[in-house]
Amino acid sequence: MKEKRNWHAIGTLVVITLCLSGVMSPAIPQSALSPFNNASNATDAEPGETPSPTPTQSPAPPFYIYGWVLYKNGEKCYNPSVRISNLNASESVNAETSANTNFFHAFIPNVRAGDVIQFNVTDGTLYNCTNHTITHENITAGVLNITLELETPPQTDLDIMVTNISIDKQTLFDGDIVNITANVTNNGSENVSFCLLFKADENEIGSVPVDEMMPGEEREISIRWNATFGKHNITVKADPEDEISEFNESNNEKSVPVLVNVSRDFAITHISLFNASSGEPCNKSIFLGDELLINFSLNITNLANNGDYVEVALLIDNNTVNKTDISFAENIRNISRDWAFKWNVNKTGNYTITVCVDPEDRTVEFNESNNNKSLNVNVSMGFDFSVVNVEMPSEAKMGDVVRINATVTSEGMRKAHAPVEFYDRKRINLSASIEGGEIRKVKGDTIIMHPWGSKMVDNITIPNARKIRVHFLHVYYPYSLKIYGNDFVEIEDLSGKYMEDYWTEWMSGDTIRIESELRGEGSGFSIDMYEALLSTSNVSTDKSEANVSAELNLSMQEMGWALVGTHNITVKVNVTDDNPTNNNKSKEINVRPSLDFALLNITFLTPKEPLLNQTVKINVTAANFGTESGTAVLSVLCDNITVNETEITLN
Incomplete structure (x- = not known):
């Protein structure tokens, strides 16, 4: 007996060594480890024994499991049925067994430490279900050796069998509504109620309850399926949750392959544009503010026995602006439908209008290249104003009232009105800062010193201006800096702020008032420019040319510090039209002092x-x-x- 045990130990070592070699080197075939490659090599092995291997040419999987099946009394179970499943990877294999031995073995792919391996063993009467968790040691060795014992199964007289699957349409098209029928038999000796699950691949079609099926009874159970394009496996499974214990669990499921053909084609065949208000075709002239009707024709083919709908989208420069669903009937070929989108034109420029059917590619079609059609269009204002001339003297003196004349022309196909605005912009110098404990204020060319903490008030008045604003070159944390308009209404409070290159809000009227107080070293402000709206007139396309005018009032001598110098006068047509580059024109005037x-x-x-x-x-x-x-x-x-x-x- 001692010599025999040593031989067994050597046999086990040979098996394990070859398994590890198989994991590390794919050149070792799987059957090299089989103890029963032919009848002459089969032996009655004891637990711990491995018969000598016979090499073959099949490739070796990465993880090797082997063992023996015994009855509880220690006797060997010859030719057992062993199903090995990796519960973590959802993979199962039937182990190789033989009528001449109680030995089994198998190779399992994709096994990792922590995976649960389940063994389901039966001799046809008795059974065993055992779970084993793979350890790091198992992975390192590349092998698992296990001995299984058979137990007595629970007694049952129940058995449900799916015998056949049929579909009531021979040639299937994408979109067909068909009936899938399963034939189910109760092979048991008792009434049974269960659920019948229908699936297309891994997608559940639905489930049907089956109530009180008598022993020996066969039923046809049907369900409706909306067929989709492609190759599918239709599977029917009785008792999918294994709630019923049966003496044969292997006949509960049946599958059949089906092919679903392409059935549909959608084509945009025509696009045309119309004005929604007049109904006139828009061949060339599309204007801002128009409402367009975008008419299109949709050609539909549907070979399926079921109607459906398809989505159609309107895109402007590849941006979806509208969508609609168009329904269609069953069994149709080349049926044309006319439809229309509305588009409110809210921007000028060049655009690409595209009508696209099935934009999300929900349907597989015979021809995917005819799903869209496009038009290129130009949207204009339909009118154009131009400031063609500004007349005024190049020089003036304080006390004068300068008249500014401008000529504005208009052209285009549409009527329009527009305001003409006269602006006066000029550089000035009004600043204040703390130096040596005093406030140094510069107003024009004059330097004025104020005691620290003095409250200062400065007005900028452009007589008869409609509105005015000033530009701060910088604001450095003034203790107080407030901007007022007419009637001393506070418009902005810049106290304690740090700002650079800042325009104030427009103040209605001809005067802007700056009240300031400086207390901290380094605080101060500097105003380097003002802008005033002198006058506003109106022009329209009713006249191809219009003359408009305004006045620059220089009569306020005390404002000489701000008004003396070069003024930039700009005449501007304040409207969006087809050519905004000619909407304004500027001219300079130099104002000299009249007092000395x-x-x-x-x-x-x-x-x-x-x-x-x-x-x-x-x-x-x-x-x-x-x-x-x-x-x-x-x-x-x-x-x-x-x-x-x-x-x-x-x-």
Whole structure:
């Protein structure tokens, strides 16, 4: 007995060694490990024994499982039926067995550590169901050795058998509604109720309850199926959840292959454009604001015994803007349907209009290349305004009222109205900052020093302007900086902000008021430009040419610091038309001062040597050497600090 056990151990070692070689080297065939490749090699092996292998040419799978089947009393079970399943990978194989031995073996693909391997073993009467979890050691060895014992199965007289599957249409087309019929027999000795599941490939068609089927009874159970294109396996399974214990579980399921043919074709054959309001064809002229009817013809073929619908989409430059579903009947060939989309044209330019049927490719067709048709169109305004001339003097002086004349032409096929706007834009210098504990304000060419914390008010007035705004070159955290319009209505509050290159909101009226207060070192602001709307007129396409005018009022002498210099006057037709590049025209005018104030003499009256807090009288002689009368503010400063101001008018 000792010698025999040693031989068995050697046999086991040979099997394991060859299995590992098979995992590592595909050159070793699977049957090289089989103990029963032919009848002459079969032996009665004990657990732990492996008969000598006989090489063949079949390839070796990656994981090897072998073992023996015994009865509970220790006797061998010859030629057992062994089904091995990897529950994690949903893969199953029947192990190789023989009538001359109780040995079984099989190769299982895709086995990993942690997978649960289930063994279902029977001799036709007794059975065993065992689960084994694969360990890392099993994976390293590439082999699993297991001995299984048979137990007595539960006694049952139930058996459900699916005997046949039929379809009531011989040639199937995509979209057909057909009846799938399954023949089911109760082979047991008791009444049975169960569920019958129908599937097309892995997709459930539906389930049908079967009630109180008598022993020996056969029934035809049918279900409707909407056939879809392609090759399919139709499977019918009784008791799909294995809720009924049967003496034969292998006959509950049956499958048949079916082929479903292409049945449909959709083709867009024609597109035409019409004006929805007039009904006139839109051959060339499409204008902004039009409502278009996009008519199209759809050709339909459907060989299926069931009607359906197909989606049609309207695309503008490949962007879907509308969709509709068009229904069709069964068993039709080359039937044409006329339909229309509406499109509200809301933008000018060149566009591609496309009508596309089945845009999501929901249906497999005979010809997929005829599903769309396109038109290229141009959308215009239908009119064009142009500023062709601006007339005004190139120079003016303070006190003048300058007249600006402009000529505007129009052309096009549609009537339209448009506003003509006259703008005055000019660079100015109004800034304030803290330097050495004082506020240094620059207004035009004048530098004015204010005590720290002083509240400053500056107005910019363009007489008779419709609206005005200013541009801040920068704003550096002012303690207070507020912008007011007419009637001292606060428009913006820039207090405590940091900003650069900022235009204020438009203020209605001709004056913008800036109130400021600086307290922190480095705080300040700088205004470098204003823009004013001087006037607005209206033109229309009723006249091919129109003359419009406006005035630049320079009469406010105290605004000379802002108005003296070069003005940019722009005349603009404020409308979107077919050629916006000719909608405006600009011209410059240079404004020079008309006043020339001069201080001729300063005389201190009494006392000549004043005491602290004593009032000193000062006589000042001022003159106006300019060409116009004007008003000015006369300021008295002591050590660059304003101590008195008065307004004077000089002819």
